[in-house]
Amino acid sequence: MVSLVHRLFSVSGIDFLKVLATVGFSSLFVLSAKETKAIEADLSSHLVAITAGFSGDRILLFGSINSPGEVIVVVRGPDTDFKVQRKGQVAGIWMNTASMSFESVPSFYSIASTGPIEEISSSATRALNAIGFNNIGLELPVTKAAGKLADSWKEALLRNLLRSGNYQLENAEIVFLGEHLFRTEFELPANVPTGTYSVSVYHLRDGQIIDARTTPLTVSKIGVEAEIYDYAHLHGAMYGIIAIVIALVSGWIGHLIFRKG
Known part of the structure; x- marks a missing residue:
């Protein structure tokens, strides 16, 4: 069993002993099927830290089942509101002509499966x-839109989310x-x-x-990014003034440099 578990982590280059020390070997694999639950699972890390050089991350989920069956894993981010804009031509100019807001x-x-x-x-x-895009609460109230119009707004929202990479159309593989x-x-x-x-x-099962x-x-x-982010949200007006001052000073310094050149 130990050799199998070592393969489970070594594929991703994760320190096997470190993971076991974090989650506890006994919490993952219990020798008696009568004492364990039908499924056990955990993550390689419970924190993704976004710093200045953050370019994405990969999260490993590992686990075990004590009887035959299928496994589905769903990763869901915090709920938020989205606004979708529809563009159209007005006097030969493309501009936003309609919008729709989705809540929660x-x-x-x-998904992995x-x-x-x-x-x-x-x-x-x-x-x-x-489970699945059709079941995650993208439906619009009939007071906002119904029928084909509601479907078109929903499809537009899904296209935007898929394009951003925060919705993933292809299911990840469970090995x-x-x-x-x-x-x-998960990426x-x-x-x-x-x-x-x-x-x-x-x-x-079934x-x-x-x-x-x-x-x-x-x-x-x-780090610094978090402090700037928090300050911008807590003191929006002052953050805007500081940003304008920095832009003006940077422009003035650039002007002096090029004028001397």
């Missing part, structure tokens, strides 16, 4: 647990090492939203969930 939409959404989710889970299971151990990885783009994410792991685990993942700015 996941800012990030990605052992097979196509439509084949390994029932439609009722997906709807109840918000089994042996009969019980599994691992998968976080450079523009990943900050906040607390939920990582939900489902163990399914299309139904028999056990589930949810663990938090924090994406946060740290």
Whole structure:
């Protein structure tokens, strides 16, 4: 078993002993099937730190199941509001002609699975647990839009989110090492939203969930970037004045340099 577990982590270059020290070997793999739960899972790290050189990250999830079945993992970012603009030609000029606001939409959404989710889970299971793009709350109230108009706004929002990389159309692969151990990885783009994410792991059999685990993942700015971000939001007016002063001084210095040249 130890050799299998070592393979589970070494693929991604993660220090095997360090991970075991963090999560505890006994919490992952219990020898007696009667004493363990149907599924156990954890992350290689529960914090993604965004610094000046941040260009994206990769999160490893690892776990085990104590009986045959399928596995689905859903990573969901904090809910936020989105506004979609529609452009049109007015007097030969392209400009925004309409807009639609969506409330409480996941800012990030990605899935990993052992097979196509439509084949390994029932439609009722997906709807109840918000699995899949059609079940994550993108519907508009009929007072805003209905029918084909609502569908067109929803499709526009999905296109924008997919283009940003914060929604991932292709399901990530879940790899089994042996009969019980599994691992998968998620890509976080450079523009990943900050906040607390939920990582939900489902163990399914015959299309139904028999056990589930949810663990938090924090994406946060740290260092000077975090201090500037916090100051800009807490003292917006002063931040704007400082930014204007810096721009003016930089322009004046540049003017002096080029004039001497």
